Amino acid sequence: MRFTTLTLAAALCAGAATASEVAPGDVVFNGSAVEASLTGVAGNADEGMKVYSSKKMGNCIACHQISSVDAPFPGNVGPSLDGVGDRWNVAELRGILVNSKMTFEGTVMPAYYRVDGFIRPGNRYTGKAADDTFGPLLEAQQIEDLVAFLSTLKE
Amino acid sequence: MKFKTMSVIAAVAMALPTFSMADPDDDKLVINGEIEVATKVAPAAHLDGALSEVMSGWHFRNDDTQAMEMDDFDNPGMLGAENGMAIWEAAEGSEGKSCADCHGDPAESMKGVRASYPKFDEKAGTLMTVQMKMNECRTERMGAEAWKYDAGKAIDVEAMIASHSRGMPVNVAIDGPAAPFWEKGKEIYYTRYGQLELSCASCHEENYGNMIRADHLSQGQINGFPTYRLKNAKLNGVHSRFKGCIRDTRAHTFSPGSDEFIALELYVASRGMGLGIEGPSVRN
Numbered sequence: 001m002r003f004t005t006l007t008l009a010a011a012l013c014a015g016a017a018t019a020s021e022v023a024p025g026d027v028v029f030n031g032s033a034v035e036a037s038l039t040g041v042a043g044n045a046d047e048g049m050k051v052y053s054s055k056k057m058g059n060c061i062a063c064h065q066i067s068s069v070d071a072p073f074p075g076n077v078g079p080s081l082d083g084v085g086d087r088w089n090v091a092e093l094r095g096i097l098v099n100s101k102m103t104f105e106g107t108v109m110p111a112y113y114r115v116d117g118f119i120r121p122g123n124r125y126t127g128k129a130a131d132d133t134f135g136p137l138l139e140a141q142q143i144e145d146l147v148a149f150l151s152t153l154k155e
Numbered sequence: 156m157k158f159k160t161m162s163v164i165a166a167v168a169m170a171l172p173t174f175s176m177a178d179p180d181d182d183k184l185v186i187n188g189e190i191e192v193a194t195k196v197a198p199a200a201h202l203d204g205a206l207s208e209v210m211s212g213w214h215f216r217n218d219d220t221q222a223m224e225m226d227d228f229d230n231p232g233m234l235g236a237e238n239g240m241a242i243w244e245a246a247e248g249s250e251g252k253s254c255a256d257c258h259g260d261p262a263e264s265m266k267g268v269r270a271s272y273p274k275f276d277e278k279a280g281t282l283m284t285v286q287m288k289m290n291e292c293r294t295e296r297m298g299a300e301a302w303k304y305d306a307g308k309a310i311d312v313e314a315m316i317a318s319h320s321r322g323m324p325v326n327v328a329i330d331g332p333a334a335p336f337w338e339k340g341k342e343i344y345y346t347r348y349g350q351l352e353l354s355c356a357s358c359h360e361e362n363y364g365n366m367i368r369a370d371h372l373s374q375g376q377i378n379g380f381p382t383y384r385l386k387n388a389k390l391n392g393v394h395s396r397f398k399g400c401i402r403d404t405r406a407h408t409f410s411p412g413s414d415e416f417i418a419l420e421l422y423v424a425s426r427g428m429g430l431g432i433e434g435p436s437v438r439n
Binding site for chain 1: 346347348349350351352353357358361362365366367368369372398401402403404405406407408
């Protein structure tokens with residue numbers, strides 16, 4: 001019974017995720033910006049902060065710092081994101097998250113919603129070659145949640 | 156007033172660690188009070204201005220970790236080197252020979268070896284690492300089995316051999332027959348591998364001194380290998396370290412002992428030309 005419920009829930013989630021979602025290869029750039037939501041579902045800023053600070057999700061905190069996020073040892077490879085919501089609009093933030101190289105040529109920042117063009121892509125952190133489970137670093141809704149969170153960062 | 160003083164102290168206390176973590180320090184490395192090791196040197200011409208100063212990873216570690224390397228009794232890597240010496244003296248294989256039977260005292264015969272490898276080997280017609288030379292002896296002269304690359308015994312013997320070059324400057328040949336290997340290693344160094352699209356240079360050339368979370372990025376120099384890492388509490392070979400780095404870019408890695416890593420070892424060694432050999436060093 002429990003198994004059935006879980007399966008059903010999983011099926012519903014999967015259905016919801018694919019119905020109106022833009023696949024990584026279908027994202028439309030306007031210059032370096034991505035105007036359209038990847039899911040059509042408004043981003044949740046609280047969830048976005050989790051994606052930002054969780055090592056298992058975006059792990060943005062490994063390279064960036066935000067004064068309002070209380071976590072030890074933020075990195076400094078990338079710039080502080082304080083006030084980032086003033087510097088970039090929602091479409092620009094989405095574009096930077098999907099593929100930062102469209103905004104900053106040669107940046108060390110990874111592309112979080114792209115699945116092609118890699119050299120020797122691996123299967124997560126196993127060191128083995130990528131297989132058919134290979135997907136983008138973040139899910140479409142996680143990108144939307146991050147966009148919502150980052151756009152709240154105003155000075 | 157009191158509050159104000161406290162605030163100032165707090166501000167200074169908070170600012171200081173950030174500062175000291177963000178920059179390599181200026182300490183001097185002397186091992187056992189006698190072996191002086193060059194840990195900051197002028198870059199070699201072939202670096203083409205990529206680094207303004209060449210620095211050992213020792214400068215990027217905290218004082219406690221640094222101190223462990225300054226005394227052989229505190230350096231856990233020296234236990235591996237001691238075991239390496241026991242292996243050196245033990246006969247093995249169908250010929251009943253030990254390393255010592257041909258090479259005698261490694262303090263003399265192996266002096267400078269770690270500093271000049273990888274090296275092009277005329278007889279073999281290829282670039283060879285210290286471990287490849289060790290295995291050549293084992294299979295061709297001792298009648299023993301080759302060790303797996305970077306496996307425990309191989310690393311212990313390599314650590315012992317490296318210890319006899321401590322303080323000697325890295326001095327690898329990159330011209331002549333070594334040149335194509337060096338070029339190949341350089342290309343690998345600058346290739347942005349994996350789903351994170353990071354090259355060695357992304358972290359260790361463009362961002363040394365910066366922090367990835369609590370990790371202080373060094374220049375990725377290899378003058379300290381084999382390296383005892385506190386993180387996994389064992390001696391680590393340089394190819395295994397390369398593998399770990401490439402794995403962490405979410406890439407399909409190369410294997411220890413592969414042609415790619417042999418070439419990369421030569422190239423990365425050449426970036427540290429002039430640094431003193433530290434192996435077995437101590438790092439995070």
